[in-house]
Amino acid sequence: MGHHIITEIENEKFEFTKRSRTIVGAIFVIGLILSIIGVVQLKGDNGAESHDTDATEQHDAEEHALNSETPASFASLQHGEEGTHEAPEHDAHAAEEHAADADHGDAGHGGGSWLTRLWSNILMNSYYFMLFAIAALFFIAVNYAANAGWATLVKRVAEAITSYLPVAFLTIVVVIALGHGELYHWIHYFKEGYAAGDPGYDKIMESKAWFLNNGWFFAGVPIIMIIWILFRTKLRNLSLKEDENGGTDYFRKSIRFSAGFIVFFAFSFSILSWLVMMSLDAHWFSTIYSVYNFAIAFVTGLTVICLFTLYLKSKGYMSAVSDEVVHDLGKFMFAFSIFWAYIFIAQYLLIWYANLPEEVIYYQMRTSDTFRPLFRTNIIMSFFLPFLILMMRNAKRNPKVLMLAGVIILVGHWIDLYLMVMPATVGDSASIGLLEIGMTMTFAGFFIYWVLNNLSKKALYPMNHPYLLESVNHDVGV
Amino acid sequence: MFEANIRKPLVTGGKTLTDVSNDICRPIENKPTKLWWLGFSISFLLLMVFVGTIGWTTWEGIGTWGVNKSVMWGWDITNFVFWVGIGHAGTLISAILLLFRQKWRMSINRSAEAMTIFAVICAAMFPLFHMGRVWLGYWPLPLPNAFGSLWVNFNSPLLWDVFAISTYFSVSLLFWYLGLIPDIATVRDRATSKARKFWYGFFAMGWNGSARNWHRYEVVALILAGVSTPLVLSVHTIVSMDFATSVIPGWHTTIFPPYFVAGAIFSGFGMVLTLLVIARSVLNLQDYITVEHLEAMTKVVMLTGSMVGLAYLTEFFIAFYSGVEYEQYAFRNRAFGPYWWAYWTMMSCNLLAPQVFWFKWARTTPWFIFIMSIIVNIGMWFERFVIIVTSLHRDYLPSSWVMYSATWVEVGIFLGTMGLFFTAFFLFSKFLPVVNMAEIKSILKSRE
Numbered sequence: 001m002g003h004h005i006i007t008e009i010e011n012e013k014f015e016f017t018k019r020s021r022t023i024v025g026a027i028f029v030i031g032l033i034l035s036i037i038g039v040v041q042l043k044g045d046n047g048a049e050s051h052d053t054d055a056t057e058q059h060d061a062e063e064h065a066l067n068s069e070t071p072a073s074f075a076s077l078q079h080g081e082e083g084t085h086e087a088p089e090h091d092a093h094a095a096e097e098h099a100a101d102a103d104h105g106d107a108g109h110g111g112g113s114w115l116t117r118l119w120s121n122i123l124m125n126s127y128y129f130m131l132f133a134i135a136a137l138f139f140i141a142v143n144y145a146a147n148a149g150w151a152t153l154v155k156r157v158a159e160a161i162t163s164y165l166p167v168a169f170l171t172i173v174v175v176i177a178l179g180h181g182e183l184y185h186w187i188h189y190f191k192e193g194y195a196a197g198d199p200g201y202d203k204i205m206e207s208k209a210w211f212l213n214n215g216w217f218f219a220g221v222p223i224i225m226i227i228w229i230l231f232r233t234k235l236r237n238l239s240l241k242e243d244e245n246g247g248t249d250y251f252r253k254s255i256r257f258s259a260g261f262i263v264f265f266a267f268s269f270s271i272l273s274w275l276v277m278m279s280l281d282a283h284w285f286s287t288i289y290s291v292y293n294f295a296i297a298f299v300t301g302l303t304v305i306c307l308f309t310l311y312l313k314s315k316g317y318m319s320a321v322s323d324e325v326v327h328d329l330g331k332f333m334f335a336f337s338i339f340w341a342y343i344f345i346a347q348y349l350l351i352w353y354a355n356l357p358e359e360v361i362y363y364q365m366r367t368s369d370t371f372r373p374l375f376r377t378n379i380i381m382s383f384f385l386p387f388l389i390l391m392m393r394n395a396k397r398n399p400k401v402l403m404l405a406g407v408i409i410l411v412g413h414w415i416d417l418y419l420m421v422m423p424a425t426v427g428d429s430a431s432i433g434l435l436e437i438g439m440t441m442t443f444a445g446f447f448i449y450w451v452l453n454n455l456s457k458k459a460l461y462p463m464n465h466p467y468l469l470e471s472v473n474h475d476v477g478v
Numbered sequence: 479m480f481e482a483n484i485r486k487p488l489v490t491g492g493k494t495l496t497d498v499s500n501d502i503c504r505p506i507e508n509k510p511t512k513l514w515w516l517g518f519s520i521s522f523l524l525l526m527v528f529v530g531t532i533g534w535t536t537w538e539g540i541g542t543w544g545v546n547k548s549v550m551w552g553w554d555i556t557n558f559v560f561w562v563g564i565g566h567a568g569t570l571i572s573a574i575l576l577l578f579r580q581k582w583r584m585s586i587n588r589s590a591e592a593m594t595i596f597a598v599i600c601a602a603m604f605p606l607f608h609m610g611r612v613w614l615g616y617w618p619l620p621l622p623n624a625f626g627s628l629w630v631n632f633n634s635p636l637l638w639d640v641f642a643i644s645t646y647f648s649v650s651l652l653f654w655y656l657g658l659i660p661d662i663a664t665v666r667d668r669a670t671s672k673a674r675k676f677w678y679g680f681f682a683m684g685w686n687g688s689a690r691n692w693h694r695y696e697v698v699a700l701i702l703a704g705v706s707t708p709l710v711l712s713v714h715t716i717v718s719m720d721f722a723t724s725v726i727p728g729w730h731t732t733i734f735p736p737y738f739v740a741g742a743i744f745s746g747f748g749m750v751l752t753l754l755v756i757a758r759s760v761l762n763l764q765d766y767i768t769v770e771h772l773e774a775m776t777k778v779v780m781l782t783g784s785m786v787g788l789a790y791l792t793e794f795f796i797a798f799y800s801g802v803e804y805e806q807y808a809f810r811n812r813a814f815g816p817y818w819w820a821y822w823t824m825m826s827c828n829l830l831a832p833q834v835f836w837f838k839w840a841r842t843t844p845w846f847i848f849i850m851s852i853i854v855n856i857g858m859w860f861e862r863f864v865i866i867v868t869s870l871h872r873d874y875l876p877s878s879w880v881m882y883s884a885t886w887v888e889v890g891i892f893l894g895t896m897g898l899f900f901t902a903f904f905l906f907s908k909f910l911p912v913v914n915m916a917e918i919k920s921i922l923k924s925r926e
Contacts, residue, residue, distance in 0.1 A: 005480050149482060204801035211799055248484060259836075266788050274799075285800040287733035287792050342711065346735040353723040354730050358802065466484050473480035477579070 006472050009320045011463050014312060016456040024452065028445025034438025042114035042435060119179035120425040121435055124417050125443040126175050127276060130168035132447070135301020136161035137232050138265060141258035149467030150328055150474045153321045156460050157308045159239065161301070162232045163454040164447055169225045172276065176221060183425050186212045186282035204283055212279055221275055224268040231261040239462055246464040269294060280424035284362045288347045295343045299336035300413050303406045306333060308451065310399050317460060323397045324474040330396030330405075333386065337409060341383040365423040370430060374415050381412030414440065488582055488921055491765035495919050499664060502911045505761050506665055510908055513760050521900035528894020531887050532607055540610045542887040549870045549882040554608045556862040557892050560745070561601035562643065562717055563858060566710060567746025568594025569650055573706040582774050584917040585766045589757065590750050591654040592910075596902040597749070598647045600895040635719040642716040646709050653702045659685050660695065660916040714742040721865065728808035728869035731796070737789035741861060744782035744828070747775055748854030753903060755848040757912060766913050773841040779854060780835040786861075787829030804874070812868045816881060820864050827857020
């Protein structure tokens with residue numbers, strides 16, 4: 001309190017300078033080069049980049065032959081962990097089928113051809129950057145629906161992030177159209193068309209045919225994303241028209257479209273997360289999975305909004321965004337890191353406690369020797385570090401500390417996604433190498449370029465938004 | 479704090495600071511109305527039903543209940559979870575809405591918190607008396623074996639419940655009482671009779687409204703708000719784990735924690751609406767608990783109802799996706815088995831009915847909101863009934879499949895807790911200010 005009230009602000013326009021373009025472009029190009037080197041390296045190594053165990057080496061040739069026709073995930077899921085073999089009923093079918101693979105399944109699947117690994121990386125990054133864009137749209141919609149005023153100043157930043165949605169659409173469509181054979185073993189399974197009694201017939205898989213089918217996968221996913229893009233376009237246009245014409249009509253319309261989007265988002269995002277991510281482990285299931293994906297999306301989306309805002313502020317833009325607004329963005333990052341941890345523990349604890357073979361397999365694969373260090377790092381970086389760093393009031397008002405926390409959150413959830421994808425597709429031969437780093441740099445470079453470019457096109461503040469001055473005069477109170 | 483001019487005022491009727499004190503203290507300082515006596519008498523009768531049935535249970539034993547071989551304490555647990563759920567709105571309003579700076583909470587937080595406390599007391603009756611020997615009710619505490627008890631099992635979510643709910647109760651009570659102190663002092667200062675001056679003076683703990691008093695008050699309030707925020711989530715998370723850590727089909731599902739929390743908030747707001755729609759007209763508080771407040775609450779009801787609905791559908795989807803036949807049977811049995819009526823009552827009350835709040839008329843018509851709030855209460859009671867009974871009455875052994883029904887004693891106990899709850903609430907509305915005067919005055923000032 002005690003501030004004087006600001007009643008007018010100057011609008012600003014972001015200029016994406018040549019220098020910045022070069023730097024961001026360089027990230028993209030270097031990423032691309034690293035990825036190519038990574039792929040060439042993997043190909044040269046005959047698909048077994050990390051020879052950590054001797055067992056892997058022995059079975060290498062044999063496995064490679066298998067992988068050329070069957071995605072590694074298939075073998076790894078069926079015969080993944082010792083735990084599987086103790087499983088009484090559900091994995092009985094697994095033991096019977098693909099008897100041919102069974103002998104090497106125990107030896108620790110070295111699997112993962114370079115192609116599987118390449119597609120896994122593309123999938124993971126496509127999905128990760130899509131999460132930012134859709135979460136930013138969700139953030140805009142929630143602020144409308146909840147009549148929240150404080151974040152109005154950063155609305156254009158969030159809008160610019162949503163402009164990435166069409167790109168995300170393209171990358172996801174490319175992955176599912178071209179990479180599905182390497183990633184989703186259920187697609188491969190249904191292509192083979194087993195009849196009951198055949199060796200390799202999988203009763204569980206057959207029972208999922210009503211959902212895991214080409215219709216849902218190849219039509220459902222793109223349709224969902226197209227509708228998201230339509231919502232995005234509508235909300236963006238309303239916002240731009242509001243800039244021109246003023247009045248509260250656009251604002252009221254935006255509230256209605258936001259509410260509609262939130263309802264559609266709740267259902268469609270669940271379906272999308274099941275199809276694109278959960279079906280990588282086609283036998284496994286968890287009811288909280290979609291909420292878990294949402295938790296990742298929202299915390300990372302908020303972080304990306306915050307980081308872009310801090311970047312703009314560091315370049316001298318967004319002077320109307322006070323520490324108070326940044327503070328609240330920091331609070332959201334803090335709160336939703338805790339929310340993620342809550343959802344994580346809900347899934348992990350319940351699966352661990354009940355110890356049902358068809359469920360624990362998921363965590364057994366993710367706490368194997370290969371993945372255990374990352375599994376722990378994920379929890380530390382996605383929860384403990386942001387929790388401890390952002391707990392203090394001053395941390396949320398200090399751009400450097402906030403940036404540090406933001407980067408930790410983003411890397412943490414990158415690992416989070418890595419653990420969702422890689423154990424299911426590449427299996428125990430996965431590691432973080434040039435390909436992983438390069439591919440993420442490629443996507444990040446492109447994403448940043450796209451967002452900043454979009455940001456430079458329109459004014460930075462939605463000047464006629466009825467809550468603009470609330471955001472300008474925002475005060476966290478304590 | 480700056481506010482956009484399109485926001486509507488939270489308190490209507492052009493009230494001054496004096497008006498606030500007069501309006502809110504009126505029920506305390508005057509003789510209760512006829513309506514109050516009527517409501518109180520009915521509640522008190524129900525309370526006597528509670529005393530009678532619980533007394534009979536204690537005298538005769540748990541055999542008076544409909545406990546049977548596979549459902550066990552179905553009715554008892556249903557009611558326990560029902561009441562604990564209702565107890566969630568209070569803390570949500572006072573802690574989470576405080577963090578989200580929702581100022582409309584100021585008119586309703588006092589009564590919602592009171593409701594929370596009474597609901598938790600009602601809830602506690604069920605686990606306490608289901609033990610049969612209520613005089614050994616301290617056994618769930620981790621006491622040395624010399625007290626006669628055995629060392630408790632820390633692996634059991636039931637024990638986590640003991641800690642979660644007792645913590646929740648203590649913090650809610652403290653938070654509620656702390657907020658009451660300045661208001662009790664106001665009543666004390668206006669008191670005309672000696673008795674009132676003494677008792678309100680006693681509970682005001684020497685509050686004198688000095689800057690020092692207020693400073694300490696605000697520090698403690700903030701700390702308690704911080705402490706109670708995780709409690710909003712933790713209590714029903716742990717209640718959900720009572721079910722979800724088991725391997726019972728229909729119970730063991732990972733979405734239970736957030737889904738139970740959403741359901742609890744949903745039912746809590748349902749009950750807050752039931753109480754406040756009545757209270758605002760009986761106590762003439764329409765200018766403080768305005769239609770705007772009701773509208774905001776209906777939005778929360780719609781949101782949480784839809785979240786719960788999404789969880790129902792997710793559960794159903796995953797059951798059929800999972801390929802686990804037991805899970806599939808549990809859900810088919812829920813929807814189309816002998817308890818189909820309970821399932822569809824739940825679905826229509828919790829998922830479908832709140833969708834009427836998409837319409838402005840439904841959100842702003844008090845009598846309609848009242849009916850909807852009763853529907854929400856019914857729906858959430860049935861949700862617990864469905865979860866508990868349908869998963870247990872047909873277990874892995876078809877020879878022990880049963881139909882479950884409650885006895886008159888159990889029905890009496892449930893109706894009796896209603897009596898306990900409403901009696902407490904009527905007494906609260908007579909003896910304590912139902913709206914937080916101090917806080918309401920703070921938002922009046924900013925609107926001048």
